[in-house]
Amino acid sequence: MQRTDGDRQRRQDLADVASGNVRLLPWETEAGKPCFLSTDGSGSVLSRLADEMEAVQLSMGADVLKAASKVLDDPLSPHAEVRYAGVRLAECLRDALRVAESRGMRLPLPDIEEGENDDESAAESV
Template sequence: MSRHFPDDARLLPWTSPDGKPCYLLDGSGTGYVSRLADRVEAEQMSSAGEFIVEARRLLVGRAWTPGEIHLLAADLNDHLVRVHRVSRSRGARLRLLIDGPDEDGGDEEGEGAPPVA
């Protein structure tokens, strides 16, 4: 039997130890975990912005080794995953503020929150 998260569940900017998404079920946005998640999201976005500058510098120099390019690709992927998670979380919260929850519990594309294991 699987359960679904309420429409106002917040996707957190970190995963469980086994890589599964973490959600905050209290939608008030004022609690300790919400504030911690806000800080982590801000740090992740700032770190991604700094890494863009570093990646651009490396690519413009055109003096890289295959190992440097591999490391750059891995780091870019890590930052992209984090930024994507933040954008999904913020987008879902923004849609909820603007549109309110759908009657069926999902978004406009028919995707609800993932089931709880």
């Protein structure tokens, strides 16, 4: 599979996040590129703003899901309403995935004891 320059840059950005105190923000640049914040974890103003924005995005997603469910449950809903609901749901899913990715990257790495392998860890988690 051929990787594009965008794919390579995204992988590099994620590697940078994993290796230091860099946070993926819940918004993008005008060009659709991810925004990152270099932080020391002290709860800067921009970091708190990002936390608030994530909360708003997740809350909006719940509201959109509730409204879209009504439209999708009605078999007589007009095509335009169904399409609009789908577009809004896709936007909310994109936001939720970005929040999950950002929060996942900030989780501490689990302590793995010497001698454990991936097969044993996977079996224990089932």
